[in-house]
Amino acid sequence: MKFIVYGAGALGSLFGALLSTKHDVLLVGREEHIKAIEKNGLKIEGATKGIFYPKVKWDGSRYDVVLLTTKSYDTRKAVKEIKEKFGKIAVLSLQNGLRNEEIIAEEMGMEYALGGITSQGATFLQAGKIYHAGKGETVIGELNGKITERIRKIVDAFNECGIETKISRNIKEEIWRKAIINSAINGLTAVLRCKNGEILRDAYAEKLLEEICKEGIRVANAEGVEVGNEVIQKAKEIAYKTADNISSMLQDILKGKKTEVEEINGEIVKIAKKHGIEAPLNEFLTYAIKAMENVRHLG
Amino acid sequence: MKFIVYGAGALGSLFGALLSTKHDVLLVGREEHIKAIEKNGLKIEGATKGIFYPKVKWDGSRYDVVLLTTKSYDTRKAVKEIKEKFGKIAVLSLQNGLRNEEIIAEEMGMEYALGGITSQGATFLQAGKIYHAGKGETVIGELNGKITERIRKIVDAFNECGIETKISRNIKEEIWRKAIINSAINGLTAVLRCKNGEILRDAYAEKLLEEICKEGIRVANAEGVEVGNEVIQKAKEIAYKTADNISSMLQDILKGKKTEVEEINGEIVKIAKKHGIEAPLNEFLTYAIKAMENVRHLG
Numbered sequence: 001m002k003f004i005v006y007g008a009g010a011l012g013s014l015f016g017a018l019l020s021t022k023h024d025v026l027l028v029g030r031e032e033h034i035k036a037i038e039k040n041g042l043k044i045e046g047a048t049k050g051i052f053y054p055k056v057k058w059d060g061s062r063y064d065v066v067l068l069t070t071k072s073y074d075t076r077k078a079v080k081e082i083k084e085k086f087g088k089i090a091v092l093s094l095q096n097g098l099r100n101e102e103i104i105a106e107e108m109g110m111e112y113a114l115g116g117i118t119s120q121g122a123t124f125l126q127a128g129k130i131y132h133a134g135k136g137e138t139v140i141g142e143l144n145g146k147i148t149e150r151i152r153k154i155v156d157a158f159n160e161c162g163i164e165t166k167i168s169r170n171i172k173e174e175i176w177r178k179a180i181i182n183s184a185i186n187g188l189t190a191v192l193r194c195k196n197g198e199i200l201r202d203a204y205a206e207k208l209l210e211e212i213c214k215e216g217i218r219v220a221n222a223e224g225v226e227v228g229n230e231v232i233q234k235a236k237e238i239a240y241k242t243a244d245n246i247s248s249m250l251q252d253i254l255k256g257k258k259t260e261v262e263e264i265n266g267e268i269v270k271i272a273k274k275h276g277i278e279a280p281l282n283e284f285l286t287y288a289i290k291a292m293e294n295v296r297h298l299g
Numbered sequence: 300m301k302f303i304v305y306g307a308g309a310l311g312s313l314f315g316a317l318l319s320t321k322h323d324v325l326l327v328g329r330e331e332h333i334k335a336i337e338k339n340g341l342k343i344e345g346a347t348k349g350i351f352y353p354k355v356k357w358d359g360s361r362y363d364v365v366l367l368t369t370k371s372y373d374t375r376k377a378v379k380e381i382k383e384k385f386g387k388i389a390v391l392s393l394q395n396g397l398r399n400e401e402i403i404a405e406e407m408g409m410e411y412a413l414g415g416i417t418s419q420g421a422t423f424l425q426a427g428k429i430y431h432a433g434k435g436e437t438v439i440g441e442l443n444g445k446i447t448e449r450i451r452k453i454v455d456a457f458n459e460c461g462i463e464t465k466i467s468r469n470i471k472e473e474i475w476r477k478a479i480i481n482s483a484i485n486g487l488t489a490v491l492r493c494k495n496g497e498i499l500r501d502a503y504a505e506k507l508l509e510e511i512c513k514e515g516i517r518v519a520n521a522e523g524v525e526v527g528n529e530v531i532q533k534a535k536e537i538a539y540k541t542a543d544n545i546s547s548m549l550q551d552i553l554k555g556k557k558t559e560v561e562e563i564n565g566e567i568v569k570i571a572k573k574h575g576i577e578a579p580l581n582e583f584l585t586y587a588i589k590a591m592e593n594v595r596h597l598g
Contacts, residue, residue: 287504290503
């Protein structure tokens with residue numbers, strides 16, 4: 001198959017590298033990173049080790065699918081660019097947040113939008129070099145839940161290259177589950193400035209984790225998405241398994257970068273308001289983390 | 300007059316020192332601090348400069364009033380100790396929080412409880428030495444609002460010694476106003492880990508300041524306390540005037556100490572629940588700051 005990875009940061013580069021061993025992969029990303037890959041290949045350390053050689057220059061040929069791995073606040077801009085450069089093409093979001101597939105559908109057309117979530121963990125080390133922090137399952141699906149030829153081909157390609165992946169008949173549920181878990185773990189660790197596992201070491205933090213999940217579940221249900229209290233247990237499992245990780249939102253805060261809080265917690269608030277319900281915890285987190293992006297903080 | 304200062308930390312030592320120039324003052328506080336004062340006097344730097352010599356050993360004589368300046372989570376314990384050691388005596392709370400006067404009334408008897416708030420700023424430097432960060436008004440009053448002989452004597456003594464003080468006929472309102480402002484400025488700066496002034500430099504932080512104040516106002520009104528939106532403006536003024544200060548709650552977090560969050564934000568939540576209303580922002584702050592006291596935090 002022929003894959004474009006659009007927004008080849010840590011996660012996109014990982015997918016691109018693994019897929020490039022058996023498929024035609026074109027990476028699109030920041031200039032410095034792409035130039036380093038062009039010169040010396042893409043180096044990966046950690047759970048995957050090696051040097052990989054995805055393409056970094058488009059030969060003008062037609063590709064099958066784009067893996068979208070930009071930050072979710074860049075989704076609309078990215079899809080517009082993809083459409084302009086590569087024409088109409090299927091786009092599979094592997095991002096955080098709740099609205100990526102919707103935005104793809106709006107910009108590219110409904111039939112081009114595919115949804116996905118992944119628990120693969122990757123961090124950026126330097127231009128041309130990433131760290132594969134840990135393997136994890138990937139789930140992808142058509143928005144209408146059908147098992148199409150294209151989704152089967154993608155899942156086969158992923159699994160063939162060591163990216164453990166399954167198809168979901170209800171990818172929206174999966175995306176909501178992940179977003180709720182992210183809203184709680186990312187949101188709390190950013191505010192408490194702690195590693196994921198600390199949440200489970202303190203009764204107050206654990207209670208907040210539960211309450212933020214419950215709020216997200218109520219909003220999902222109002223939206224007609226059937227997720228339940230299993231999400232709370234799953235959030236705790238993930239906090240436990242990733243105890244020593246610094247969440248992406250806290251990493252962004254510590255680096256003084258923009259976070260995805262508006263696309264995760266902020267989106268939960270927007271959807272709550274649409275249905276006339278309250279989401280005060282997510283609202284507080286959204287405002288507080290937006291403030292944290294900006295204020296000069298101590299110690 | 301004869302004053303006991305019970306819980307002579309930074310603020311109590313400041314009041315004790317100033318009053319000792321014209322009155323009989325007995326300081327009760329931590330052993331190391333008291334021993335240093337006994338040996339070399341109490342040194343003050345900043346807005347007040349000098350060495351002061353309050354008493355540190357009780358001669359067994361009868362005192363007129365106790366200024367209670369412990370942390371508010373120690374109020375009950377302190378009042379019990381005062382009653383045991385000095386017998387029934389009027390106790391004027393100059394603490395943070397909403398329930399100090401109530402606790403004094405419960406432990407010592409209604410007629411012994413006096414309420415107060417102060418905007419004097421003081422920080423502890425080392426045993427025997429404090430820093431007077433800034434002068435500010437003090438307001439005291441009888442819980443029933445009457446202008447009694449004793450409250451007049453106290454206010455005269457305070458003013459005589461350079462502690463600008465007035466009597467309020469509704470000290471409960473004043474205490475609520477201060478608690479709401481503390482709930483917002485202390486709560487937010489602790490979570491955002493920033494100096495007071497940063498709150499006004501960011502639109503999200505300023506919006507949260509407003510919302511936390513509004514929530515406190517709703518709870519106060521439910522409790523029958525007539526405070527209004529003037530509190531929001533006052534909170535902003537205080538954040539502006541104390542822009543470069545680190546709030547006491549954030550200081551406690553940075554030092555790994557217990558905060559007064561349960562006595563300020565937590566009390567607002569309890570009173571809200573008593574009246575069947577919600578206080579989700581204060582509830583979040585209470586839990587998050589209790590968690591922050593405990594979790595290992597980064598950067």
